[in-house]
Amino acid sequence: MGKTIAEKILSYKSGKNAKANDIVIADLDFVMGQDGTSPLAIQAFNEMKAVRVFDPKRVAMVIDHSSPSPLQGVSQLHQQMRQFASEQGIILYDIGEGVCHQLLPEQGLVVPGDLIIGADSHTCTYGAINAFSTGVGSTDLAAGIVSGKLWFKVPETIKFICNGKLPPGVFSKDLILFLIGDVTADGATYMAAEYVGEAIKDLSVEARFTISNMAIEMGAKCGLMEGDEKTVAWVKAHSQRDFELVQADEDAEYARVLEYDVSDLEPQVAKPHTVDHVAPVGEVAGTRIHQGFIGTCTNGRMEDLRIAAQILQGKKIAPDTRFIVAPSSRQVMLEAMAEGILQILVEAGAAVVTPGCGPCVGTHNGVPSDGENVISTANRNFKGRMGNNRAFVYLASPATVAASMLTGKITDPREFF
Amino acid sequence: MYLKGKAHKFGNDVNTDYIISGRYKFKTLDMKELARHVMEDLDPEFYARIKKGDFIVAGKNFGCGSSREQAPLAIINADISAVIAKSFARIFYRNCINTGLPLVECDTDLIEPGDELEIDLNQGILKNMTRGIDIPITPLPPVMLKILDDGGLVEHFKKYGTFNLTEK
Structure with a gap:
């Protein structure tokens, strides 16, 4: 055997x-x-x-x-x-x-x-x-x-x-x-x-x-x-x-x-408060988003930042939203700077934080307030995960997060590709 | 090991963020302080209700999520004597044995909140005294029993200097 x-x-x-x-x-x-x-x-x-x-x-x-x-x-x-x-x-x-x-x-x-x-x-x-x-x-x-x-x-x-x-x-x-x-x-x-x-x-x-x-x-x-x-x-x-x-x-x-067979797969979102609480983006599209986050060991790499920049280039994030970006390493940050990716993201309204885990584990760098909805590229959306057990965390791809930052609502990113 | 106490019941998929939130665990190695926040995001009053020796009783996949060893340590320091669940997540399971927190796998549908339980870990018996029933439990693998018998992995290493798990 x-x-x-x-x-x-x-x-x-x-x-x-x-x-x-x-x-x-x-x-x-x-x-x-x-x-x-x-x-x-x-x-x-x-x-x-x-x-x-x-x-x-x-x-x-x-x-x-x-x-x-x-x-x-x-x-x-x-x-x-x-x-x-x-x-x-x-x-x-x-x-x-x-x-x-x-x-x-x-x-x-x-x-x-x-x-x-x-x-x-x-x-x-x-x-x-x-x-x-x-x-x-x-x-x-x-x-x-x-x-x-x-x-x-x-x-x-x-x-x-x-x-x-x-x-x-x-x-x-x-x-x-x-x-x-x-x-x-x-x-x-x-x-x-x-x-x-x-x-x-x-x-x-x-x-x-x-x-x-x-x-x-x-x-x-x-x-x-x-x-x-x-x-x-x-x-x-x-x-x-x-x-x-x-x-x-x-x-x-x-x-x-x-x-x-993944040929018909739609963008997916994990809804609060468990990672297996997954739905196609259409089911939650329109949900008001207060904060977006791109980063973490799941999705903070060059490819992820490039996808976000592709969507956000020359645009601004929606009013009354906040956008946090944590490159996953110093090397990623340097590459993103050299390619002009960070320029695009910062001009669009991103707050770039230190390479590291960022706000993913709820210790710093963007703890949401009560009743707020966050869309994040991280890997966990447990209640309290980002430091507030009265906030709601949705997990998605960098494309879905970037598209959602433009509208202030959960948004299907496929129109950008 | 003979344990006796009341059941505090929780649901399925209780993750380690719920057992001890990241907003506390990064700050300190004072486990008595962390224990005050055990299960806080699920039940803010939980710590206050614990009597020494009580049990956490839960559904499937208890301890899923992060690898934080502060989770079993917070439970131990909250004076919980064992966790009883239908199943456990893998890293949490190892962490409990390594730190000396007994785990019992069984059908927890047979236990209601407040039930008086008695566990004889050596005999592998769980008695629900309130309902007058014996509940069969899944025995621990021999390597884990060996580490538990030695008093956890630190004590095992103090004794042998490395892993010595070949003999039961």
Whole structure:
């Protein structure tokens, strides 16, 4: 019997013939924490009486969630991270460098075939470049930092075959929102997701990250894609490391196989207050929007900013709306400046904030007020997510957010494409 | 481990943002302070109603969303002795075992708010004393029992210096 991508990577990394539901202890290629999770991991590291990290070149801490610090308490926690990084010689990305899930692939730290843990649930993002990456909590992170290993239950795999071509004005964000709406928030719990098919192959690597990023929103442990020539070209442009692609066997065993034709897919919106509460844009079109946000590990990349600029060029956002943009990294911000994209967005009325998580997690940078509606390119719309449990968050593609900023209402972006 | 307390009931898909909101968890490592805000966005009065040893009882996919370990820690520090649900999200599940918060998977439709429950984790028995019924529970995987028995992952590492999960 053949193997899935998840079974293959966990077999290589554990030295065992790993099949779904086995428990393995596997070697980690990279370990990452962010400012919401690293301080507790440092505490656990100290409580474990550990002295050194397993390999400082393979451990990174990223200050991205509340960055720059909005509060004294946060500043103290950031300081603990800086001190630990300095003592241990690990990689530290301080304020303004960007979102952890943009940085690890962009800086060439992770490549196909890797096994990565990150103390952030959206660590599943690197599945888009054919790596097994998954989110863990702070104590698992500490164990990984100390030993370079973690125990895993080898996940069963749910395969999503996406046939056909996405229509103009419909993007990878719409596709993943649709899939989450279809299988629901726990449709892939304890499983690896594999996303395959013509519609996935057609996507750029940047657009693929959006899909793998949201695998956790269907409960999945990782969101894997097969590697192809686009993967190889993208990774080689970002990393000096050698790698080999890992493909699923023809006769691999899947827990479920779901097949879709995306040719007629419409732009999708996740309505408050759950990510699987998904509807075609038409169903919510006209809903008054007070604030729009483009950014995050889901949709803050160059391609996303270009799409927004294409829609907003030479125009102004609607009166009585606010528009926040957070490039996902310093490099993205620099590219967007060089291309004139930021100029277009700022002239249209955008408030550009520090590369990082921006207002996504509700700590700073644009907490909505009571009763307000926000449309965002982020990956979560839970009640209170953006810092106010009396606000309403809609999730959509950068195109839908940009189109909605022009009208002040949720707007179908397809007329722009 | 023998646990006894009253049931506080919640619905399906309770995410970690609801367990402890991001607007609190980034500020401090003081878990007693975070505990005061446990489940606040779902029920602002919840913390005030907890009696030491009580249980959170929920539907499916409890603990979905972010990887924040502050979620189980806030629950522990709110004096909740275990979470009982139809199913749990994966990262939360691991975090609970690692931090020493017991989890029980069972059919929670058989539990109503305020029911008196008794759990014997070693025997794998949940008794609903109010309704006079025994509810079958799904046993924890052996590796997780080993970590729980050691008192969580920090204690496990203090003992062995690395993972030592091959022996039950």
